[in-house]
Amino acid sequence: MNKPLLTQPSRDVRIADVKVPRSLVRSATGFGGIVEGAYLRGDLICKNGGSPRLLPASLSPAPKLVLPRFTEAHVHLDKCHSVDRMPAVGGNLRAAIDAQSQDKAFWSEEDLRARATRGLQELISAGCKAARSHVDWSHGEGARTPPLAWHILKELAQDFRDHITLNLAPLTSLEDLADPQTAKTLVREISCVGGALGSFVLDQPNLPKGIQTAFEIAMHHGIALDFHVDEGLADGLDGLELIARTAIETGFDGPILCGHACSMMNLSGDAMKRRINLVAQSGLSVVTLPSTNLYLQGRTEGTPDRRGLTRVRELRASSVPVIVGTDNVRDAFCPLGRHNPRASLALAVLAAHLDPPLADLWPMITTDAAQALGMAQTFVDEASIDDLLVCDAPSTTSALDDSTQLYPLKTYADRTVA
Ligand SMILES: [Zn+2]
Numbered sequence: 001m002n003k004p005l006l007t008q009p010s011r012d013v014r015i016a017d018v019k020v021p022r023s024l025v026r027s028a029t030g031f032g033g034i035v036e037g038a039y040l041r042g043d044l045i046c047k048n049g050g051s052p053r054l055l056p057a058s059l060s061p062a063p064k065l066v067l068p069r070f071t072e073a074h075v076h077l078d079k080c081h082s083v084d085r086m087p088a089v090g091g092n093l094r095a096a097i098d099a100q101s102q103d104k105a106f107w108s109e110e111d112l113r114a115r116a117t118r119g120l121q122e123l124i125s126a127g128c129k130a131a132r133s134h135v136d137w138s139h140g141e142g143a144r145t146p147p148l149a150w151h152i153l154k155e156l157a158q159d160f161r162d163h164i165t166l167n168l169a170p171l172t173s174l175e176d177l178a179d180p181q182t183a184k185t186l187v188r189e190i191s192c193v194g195g196a197l198g199s200f201v202l203d204q205p206n207l208p209k210g211i212q213t214a215f216e217i218a219m220h221h222g223i224a225l226d227f228h229v230d231e232g233l234a235d236g237l238d239g240l241e242l243i244a245r246t247a248i249e250t251g252f253d254g255p256i257l258c259g260h261a262c263s264m265m266n267l268s269g270d271a272m273k274r275r276i277n278l279v280a281q282s283g284l285s286v287v288t289l290p291s292t293n294l295y296l297q298g299r300t301e302g303t304p305d306r307r308g309l310t311r312v313r314e315l316r317a318s319s320v321p322v323i324v325g326t327d328n329v330r331d332a333f334c335p336l337g338r339h340n341p342r343a344s345l346a347l348a349v350l351a352a353h354l355d356p357p358l359a360d361l362w363p364m365i366t367t368d369a370a371q372a373l374g375m376a377q378t379f380v381d382e383a384s385i386d387d388l389l390v391c392d393a394p395s396t397t398s399a400l401d402d403s404t405q406l407y408p409l410k411t412y413a414d415r416t417v418a
Pocket residue numbers: 074075076134228259327328
Protein backbone atom coordinates (compact mmCIF):
# COMPACT_ATOMS: atom_id res chain seq x y z
CA MET A 1 0.00 0.00 0.00
CA ASN A 2 1.34 3.43 -0.97
CA LYS A 3 2.09 5.85 1.83
CA PRO A 4 -0.12 8.98 1.73
CA LEU A 5 1.65 12.08 0.42
CA LEU A 6 2.48 14.59 3.13
CA THR A 7 0.97 17.98 2.49
CA GLN A 8 3.57 20.74 2.76
CA PRO A 9 2.46 24.27 3.62
CA SER A 10 2.44 26.50 0.56
CA ARG A 11 5.58 28.58 0.11
CA ASP A 12 4.01 30.66 -2.67
CA VAL A 13 3.94 34.35 -1.87
CA ARG A 14 2.48 37.45 -3.48
CA ILE A 15 3.00 40.94 -2.11
CA ALA A 16 1.30 43.85 -3.81
CA ASP A 17 3.22 46.90 -4.97
CA VAL A 18 6.83 46.62 -3.94
CA LYS A 19 9.95 48.49 -5.00
CA VAL A 20 13.27 46.69 -5.36
CA PRO A 21 16.49 48.76 -5.58
CA ARG A 22 18.07 48.07 -8.97
CA SER A 23 21.43 47.87 -7.20
CA LEU A 24 20.18 44.66 -5.55
CA VAL A 25 19.07 42.90 -8.74
CA ARG A 26 21.77 40.85 -10.44
CA SER A 27 19.94 40.47 -13.73
CA ALA A 28 16.93 42.61 -14.61
CA THR A 29 16.27 40.39 -17.64
CA GLY A 30 13.23 38.32 -16.82
CA PHE A 31 12.81 39.83 -13.34
CA GLY A 32 10.03 42.13 -14.48
CA GLY A 33 8.71 45.33 -13.01
CA ILE A 34 8.71 48.85 -14.34
CA VAL A 35 11.73 51.10 -13.96
CA GLU A 36 11.07 53.91 -11.53
CA GLY A 37 14.32 55.81 -10.95
CA ALA A 38 16.70 53.64 -8.94
CA TYR A 39 14.01 50.96 -8.40
CA LEU A 40 12.01 48.28 -10.16
CA ARG A 41 8.35 48.31 -9.13
CA GLY A 42 5.64 45.68 -9.34
CA ASP A 43 3.80 42.96 -7.43
CA LEU A 44 6.30 40.47 -6.04
CA ILE A 45 5.63 36.79 -6.50
CA CYS A 46 7.74 33.91 -5.25
CA LYS A 47 6.85 30.39 -6.31
CA ASN A 48 7.65 27.62 -3.91
CA GLY A 49 9.79 29.87 -1.73
CA GLY A 50 12.07 31.19 -4.47
CA SER A 51 12.38 32.64 -7.98
CA PRO A 52 11.20 36.15 -7.08
CA ARG A 53 9.65 38.02 -10.00
CA LEU A 54 7.76 41.27 -10.43
CA LEU A 55 4.37 41.31 -12.14
CA PRO A 56 2.61 44.48 -13.31
CA ALA A 57 1.93 46.49 -10.17
CA SER A 58 -1.33 47.16 -8.42
CA LEU A 59 -0.08 50.68 -7.74
CA SER A 60 -0.84 52.06 -4.30
CA PRO A 61 0.05 55.23 -2.41
CA ALA A 62 2.33 53.24 -0.09
CA PRO A 63 4.68 50.80 -1.85
CA LYS A 64 7.10 48.79 0.26
CA LEU A 65 10.79 48.07 -0.24
CA VAL A 66 12.03 44.51 -0.63
CA LEU A 67 15.66 43.96 0.36
CA PRO A 68 17.95 41.04 1.10
CA ARG A 69 18.81 40.48 4.75
CA PHE A 70 21.87 42.52 5.76
CA THR A 71 25.50 41.56 6.26
CA GLU A 72 27.38 43.33 9.05
CA ALA A 73 31.05 43.23 8.07
CA HIS A 74 32.82 44.52 11.16
CA VAL A 75 31.89 44.43 14.85
CA HIS A 76 33.53 43.55 18.17
CA LEU A 77 31.12 41.41 20.18
CA ASP A 78 33.75 40.74 22.85
CA LYS A 79 33.98 44.46 23.70
CA CYS A 80 30.43 45.73 23.18
CA HIS A 81 28.16 47.08 25.92
CA SER A 82 30.95 47.61 28.43
CA VAL A 83 31.25 51.41 28.55
CA ASP A 84 28.96 52.08 31.49
CA ARG A 85 31.27 50.41 33.97
CA MET A 86 34.41 52.20 32.81
CA PRO A 87 35.69 54.85 35.20
CA ALA A 88 36.99 57.24 32.55
CA VAL A 89 36.69 57.15 28.79
CA GLY A 90 37.27 59.71 26.11
CA GLY A 91 40.42 60.28 24.15
CA ASN A 92 42.05 58.94 21.02
CA LEU A 93 42.56 55.40 19.77
CA ARG A 94 45.44 54.72 22.18
CA ALA A 95 43.37 55.90 25.16
CA ALA A 96 40.49 53.67 24.06
CA ILE A 97 42.80 50.65 23.70
CA ASP A 98 44.10 51.27 27.24
CA ALA A 99 40.63 51.72 28.75
CA GLN A 100 39.29 48.59 27.05
CA SER A 101 42.33 46.66 28.14
CA GLN A 102 41.63 47.54 31.79
CA ASP A 103 38.02 46.45 31.34
CA LYS A 104 39.21 42.93 30.52
CA ALA A 105 39.43 42.30 34.28
CA PHE A 106 35.61 41.90 34.07
CA TRP A 107 35.62 39.52 31.10
CA SER A 108 34.34 36.41 32.83
CA GLU A 109 32.48 33.71 30.96
CA GLU A 110 29.17 35.05 32.21
CA ASP A 111 30.00 38.66 31.35
CA LEU A 112 31.21 37.86 27.84
CA ARG A 113 28.22 35.67 27.09
CA ALA A 114 25.73 38.26 28.31
CA ARG A 115 27.23 41.19 26.39
CA ALA A 116 27.90 39.28 23.17
CA THR A 117 24.39 37.77 23.27
CA ARG A 118 22.94 41.24 23.52
CA GLY A 119 25.00 42.29 20.50
CA LEU A 120 23.88 39.25 18.52
CA GLN A 121 20.23 39.86 19.35
CA GLU A 122 20.61 43.44 18.14
CA LEU A 123 22.10 42.21 14.85
CA ILE A 124 19.28 39.70 14.35
CA SER A 125 16.53 42.19 15.11
CA ALA A 126 18.23 44.68 12.77
CA GLY A 127 17.67 42.21 9.90
CA CYS A 128 21.15 40.66 9.60
CA LYS A 129 21.74 37.23 8.13
CA ALA A 130 25.53 37.34 8.70
CA ALA A 131 28.11 39.26 10.69
CA ARG A 132 31.84 39.22 11.26
CA SER A 133 33.06 39.84 14.78
CA HIS A 134 36.69 40.45 15.59
CA VAL A 135 37.89 38.91 18.84
CA ASP A 136 40.90 40.31 20.70
CA TRP A 137 43.71 37.74 20.74
CA SER A 138 46.41 37.47 23.39
CA HIS A 139 50.01 38.48 22.74
CA GLY A 140 53.40 36.80 23.09
CA GLU A 141 53.31 33.26 24.43
CA GLY A 142 49.67 33.74 25.36
CA ALA A 143 48.84 33.92 21.64
CA ARG A 144 49.39 30.17 21.41
CA THR A 145 46.11 29.54 23.23
CA PRO A 146 42.70 30.97 22.27
CA PRO A 147 41.38 33.51 24.78
CA LEU A 148 38.18 32.89 26.75
CA ALA A 149 36.24 35.33 24.54
CA TRP A 150 37.05 33.21 21.48
CA HIS A 151 35.55 30.10 23.10
CA ILE A 152 32.41 32.00 24.12
CA LEU A 153 31.92 33.53 20.68
CA LYS A 154 32.41 30.12 19.07
CA GLU A 155 29.69 28.68 21.31
CA LEU A 156 27.35 31.57 20.54
CA ALA A 157 27.94 31.13 16.81
CA GLN A 158 26.58 27.61 17.21
CA ASP A 159 23.73 28.60 19.52
CA PHE A 160 22.48 31.27 17.10
CA ARG A 161 23.27 29.51 13.80
CA ASP A 162 19.60 29.16 12.87
CA HIS A 163 19.22 32.94 13.03
CA ILE A 164 22.54 34.41 11.90
CA THR A 165 25.88 33.28 10.48
CA LEU A 166 28.52 34.58 12.87
CA ASN A 167 31.93 34.75 11.23
CA LEU A 168 34.88 35.22 13.61
CA ALA A 169 38.27 36.84 13.09
CA PRO A 170 40.99 36.76 15.75
CA LEU A 171 42.45 40.25 16.10
CA THR A 172 46.15 39.39 16.35
CA SER A 173 49.44 41.23 16.57
CA LEU A 174 51.39 40.88 13.34
CA GLU A 175 54.61 40.07 15.20
CA ASP A 176 52.97 37.05 16.89
CA LEU A 177 52.21 35.43 13.53
CA ALA A 178 55.87 34.55 13.08
CA ASP A 179 55.64 32.06 15.94
CA PRO A 180 54.84 28.66 14.34
CA GLN A 181 52.88 27.42 17.35
CA THR A 182 50.71 30.55 17.38
CA ALA A 183 50.15 30.27 13.62
CA LYS A 184 49.13 26.63 14.04
CA THR A 185 46.58 27.50 16.73
CA LEU A 186 45.17 30.35 14.66
CA VAL A 187 44.82 28.26 11.52
CA ARG A 188 43.09 25.46 13.43
CA GLU A 189 40.65 27.83 15.14
CA ILE A 190 39.89 29.93 12.05
CA SER A 191 39.35 26.87 9.88
CA CYS A 192 37.02 25.44 12.50
CA VAL A 193 34.71 28.48 12.38
CA GLY A 194 35.16 29.45 8.72
CA GLY A 195 36.49 32.83 9.80
CA ALA A 196 39.32 35.13 8.74
CA LEU A 197 42.82 35.93 9.96
CA GLY A 198 42.66 39.42 11.43
CA SER A 199 45.54 41.69 12.36
CA PHE A 200 46.12 45.21 13.61
CA VAL A 201 48.35 47.25 11.27
CA LEU A 202 49.30 50.76 12.30
CA ASP A 203 52.85 51.93 12.77
CA GLN A 204 54.67 48.89 14.09
CA PRO A 205 58.29 48.29 13.08
CA ASN A 206 58.88 45.84 10.27
CA LEU A 207 55.36 45.92 8.86
CA PRO A 208 56.33 44.41 5.46
CA LYS A 209 57.56 41.20 7.10
CA GLY A 210 54.48 40.90 9.33
CA ILE A 211 52.08 41.47 6.44
CA GLN A 212 53.98 39.00 4.28
CA THR A 213 53.66 36.38 7.05
CA ALA A 214 49.89 36.98 7.30
CA PHE A 215 49.53 36.44 3.54
CA GLU A 216 51.68 33.29 3.64
CA ILE A 217 49.51 31.75 6.37
CA ALA A 218 46.30 32.71 4.56
CA MET A 219 47.50 31.42 1.19
CA HIS A 220 48.82 28.17 2.56
CA HIS A 221 45.60 27.37 4.41
CA GLY A 222 43.03 29.00 2.13
CA ILE A 223 41.66 31.46 4.67
CA ALA A 224 40.45 35.06 4.30
CA LEU A 225 42.28 38.12 5.59
CA ASP A 226 40.91 41.08 7.53
CA PHE A 227 43.09 43.99 8.64
CA HIS A 228 42.50 46.92 10.95
CA VAL A 229 44.79 49.23 9.01
CA ASP A 230 46.01 52.83 9.20
CA GLU A 231 43.48 53.75 11.89
CA GLY A 232 44.92 57.22 12.41
CA LEU A 233 45.44 60.57 10.76
CA ALA A 234 49.23 60.75 11.14
CA ASP A 235 51.18 61.29 7.95
CA GLY A 236 53.17 58.45 6.48
CA LEU A 237 51.00 55.48 7.46
CA ASP A 238 51.52 52.96 4.68
CA GLY A 239 49.80 49.78 5.87
CA LEU A 240 47.10 49.85 3.19
CA GLU A 241 49.70 50.31 0.48
CA LEU A 242 51.80 47.42 1.82
CA ILE A 243 48.76 45.14 1.97
CA ALA A 244 47.73 46.03 -1.58
CA ARG A 245 51.30 45.48 -2.87
CA THR A 246 51.61 42.16 -1.08
CA ALA A 247 48.25 41.01 -2.47
CA ILE A 248 49.42 41.83 -6.00
CA GLU A 249 52.89 40.32 -5.60
CA THR A 250 51.69 37.09 -4.01
CA GLY A 251 48.69 36.67 -6.32
CA PHE A 252 46.52 35.96 -3.27
CA ASP A 253 43.01 35.43 -4.55
CA GLY A 254 41.06 35.02 -1.29
CA PRO A 255 38.94 37.77 0.26
CA ILE A 256 40.86 40.68 1.83
CA LEU A 257 38.97 43.25 3.87
CA CYS A 258 40.71 46.38 5.14
CA GLY A 259 39.01 48.39 7.89
CA HIS A 260 39.48 52.09 8.64
CA ALA A 261 42.26 53.32 6.26
CA CYS A 262 41.68 56.75 7.82
CA SER A 263 45.06 58.15 6.83
CA MET A 264 44.06 58.01 3.16
CA MET A 265 42.46 61.34 3.97
CA ASN A 266 45.95 62.90 4.12
CA LEU A 267 46.61 62.07 0.49
CA SER A 268 45.54 64.17 -2.45
CA GLY A 269 46.35 64.65 -6.12
CA ASP A 270 48.67 62.14 -7.78
CA ALA A 271 49.68 60.48 -4.49
CA MET A 272 46.04 59.68 -3.74
CA LYS A 273 45.40 58.46 -7.29
CA ARG A 274 48.43 56.13 -7.13
CA ARG A 275 47.29 54.67 -3.79
CA ILE A 276 43.73 54.16 -5.01
CA ASN A 277 44.87 52.58 -8.28
CA LEU A 278 47.04 50.16 -6.32
CA VAL A 279 44.13 49.26 -4.03
CA ALA A 280 41.82 48.78 -7.03
CA GLN A 281 44.39 46.55 -8.74
CA SER A 282 44.80 44.40 -5.61
CA GLY A 283 41.11 43.44 -5.48
CA LEU A 284 40.76 44.15 -1.76
CA SER A 285 37.64 45.68 -0.19
CA VAL A 286 37.60 48.57 2.26
CA VAL A 287 35.17 48.86 5.16
CA THR A 288 34.51 52.33 6.50
CA LEU A 289 33.44 52.54 10.13
CA PRO A 290 31.99 56.00 10.62
CA SER A 291 30.82 55.90 14.22
CA THR A 292 34.17 54.89 15.74
CA ASN A 293 36.19 57.04 13.34
CA LEU A 294 34.08 60.12 14.04
CA TYR A 295 34.47 59.57 17.76
CA LEU A 296 38.19 58.74 17.99
CA GLN A 297 39.94 60.43 15.08
CA GLY A 298 41.12 64.03 14.78
CA ARG A 299 41.08 64.63 18.54
CA THR A 300 42.35 68.00 19.74
CA GLU A 301 41.78 69.97 22.91
CA GLY A 302 38.77 71.52 21.27
CA THR A 303 36.06 70.67 18.76
CA PRO A 304 37.18 68.32 15.96
CA ASP A 305 37.61 69.76 12.49
CA ARG A 306 38.38 66.45 10.71
CA ARG A 307 36.04 63.53 10.12
CA GLY A 308 38.50 60.66 10.28
CA LEU A 309 36.89 58.56 7.54
CA THR A 310 38.71 57.05 4.60
CA ARG A 311 38.31 58.36 1.03
CA VAL A 312 34.95 56.69 0.57
CA ARG A 313 33.86 58.66 -2.49
CA GLU A 314 37.16 58.43 -4.35
CA LEU A 315 37.50 54.68 -3.70
CA ARG A 316 33.95 54.07 -4.93
CA ALA A 317 34.61 56.19 -8.01
CA SER A 318 37.52 53.84 -8.82
CA SER A 319 35.32 50.75 -8.39
CA VAL A 320 36.94 49.66 -5.11
CA PRO A 321 34.21 47.89 -3.11
CA VAL A 322 33.52 50.04 -0.04
CA ILE A 323 31.49 48.49 2.75
CA VAL A 324 29.94 50.24 5.75
CA GLY A 325 30.37 48.59 9.15
CA THR A 326 29.18 49.31 12.67
CA ASP A 327 32.44 48.57 14.53
CA ASN A 328 32.31 49.41 18.26
CA VAL A 329 29.07 49.67 20.20
CA ARG A 330 28.98 51.22 23.65
CA ASP A 331 32.56 50.43 24.59
CA ALA A 332 35.76 52.45 25.07
CA PHE A 333 36.04 53.06 21.31
CA CYS A 334 32.50 54.38 20.84
CA PRO A 335 30.18 55.09 23.78
CA LEU A 336 26.91 55.03 21.81
CA GLY A 337 24.96 52.94 19.36
CA ARG A 338 23.42 49.60 18.59
CA HIS A 339 24.41 46.88 16.17
CA ASN A 340 22.40 48.05 13.20
CA PRO A 341 23.76 48.22 9.63
CA ARG A 342 20.94 50.54 8.52
CA ALA A 343 21.93 53.10 11.16
CA SER A 344 25.59 52.79 10.16
CA LEU A 345 24.75 53.35 6.50
CA ALA A 346 22.65 56.39 7.41
CA LEU A 347 25.58 57.82 9.36
CA ALA A 348 27.94 57.14 6.44
CA VAL A 349 25.59 59.09 4.14
CA LEU A 350 26.04 62.18 6.31
CA ALA A 351 29.68 61.73 7.29
CA ALA A 352 31.01 60.84 3.83
CA HIS A 353 28.57 62.93 1.73
CA LEU A 354 27.09 59.97 -0.11
CA ASP A 355 24.56 61.71 -2.29
CA PRO A 356 21.28 60.39 -3.72
CA PRO A 357 20.14 58.17 -5.27
CA LEU A 358 20.57 56.45 -1.90
CA ALA A 359 19.06 53.24 -3.28
CA ASP A 360 22.45 52.66 -4.95
CA LEU A 361 24.11 52.34 -1.52
CA TRP A 362 22.38 49.16 -0.30
CA PRO A 363 25.18 46.86 -1.58
CA MET A 364 27.44 48.44 1.10
CA ILE A 365 25.54 46.48 3.77
CA THR A 366 24.30 43.56 1.65
CA THR A 367 25.84 42.10 -1.53
CA ASP A 368 29.24 43.84 -1.46
CA ALA A 369 29.57 43.23 2.28
CA ALA A 370 28.93 39.50 1.78
CA GLN A 371 31.47 39.30 -1.01
CA ALA A 372 34.07 41.10 1.12
CA LEU A 373 33.66 38.41 3.77
CA GLY A 374 33.91 35.60 1.22
CA MET A 375 30.23 34.72 1.56
CA ALA A 376 27.67 34.12 -1.19
CA GLN A 377 25.94 37.28 -2.38
CA THR A 378 22.16 37.41 -2.12
CA PHE A 379 20.55 39.47 -4.86
CA VAL A 380 16.79 39.88 -4.66
CA ASP A 381 16.15 38.18 -8.02
CA GLU A 382 18.06 35.06 -6.87
CA ALA A 383 16.94 34.93 -3.23
CA SER A 384 14.76 32.53 -1.33
CA ILE A 385 11.96 34.07 0.71
CA ASP A 386 13.95 33.19 3.85
CA ASP A 387 16.62 35.69 2.80
CA LEU A 388 14.36 38.66 2.04
CA LEU A 389 13.00 41.53 4.11
CA VAL A 390 10.04 43.82 3.58
CA CYS A 391 10.53 47.37 4.77
CA ASP A 392 7.47 49.45 5.45
CA ALA A 393 8.88 52.37 3.51
CA PRO A 394 8.28 53.76 0.02
CA SER A 395 11.90 54.84 -0.48
CA THR A 396 15.46 54.38 0.77
CA THR A 397 15.47 57.72 2.56
CA SER A 398 12.55 56.47 4.61
CA ALA A 399 14.02 52.96 5.04
CA LEU A 400 17.26 54.41 6.42
CA ASP A 401 15.31 55.79 9.35
CA ASP A 402 15.87 52.80 11.61
CA SER A 403 12.54 53.29 13.35
CA THR A 404 10.91 52.13 10.09
CA GLN A 405 9.67 48.58 10.55
CA LEU A 406 11.36 45.61 8.86
CA TYR A 407 9.71 42.22 8.49
CA PRO A 408 10.99 38.87 7.31
CA LEU A 409 9.25 38.49 3.94
CA LYS A 410 7.97 35.01 4.76
CA THR A 411 5.98 36.33 7.70
CA TYR A 412 4.89 39.62 6.19
CA ALA A 413 1.31 40.36 7.10
CA ASP A 414 0.16 40.89 3.52
CA ARG A 415 1.21 37.38 2.54
CA THR A 416 -1.28 35.67 0.30
CA VAL A 417 -1.15 32.53 -1.76
CA ALA A 418 -0.25 33.43 -5.33
ZN1 LIG B 1 37.28 47.24 14.62
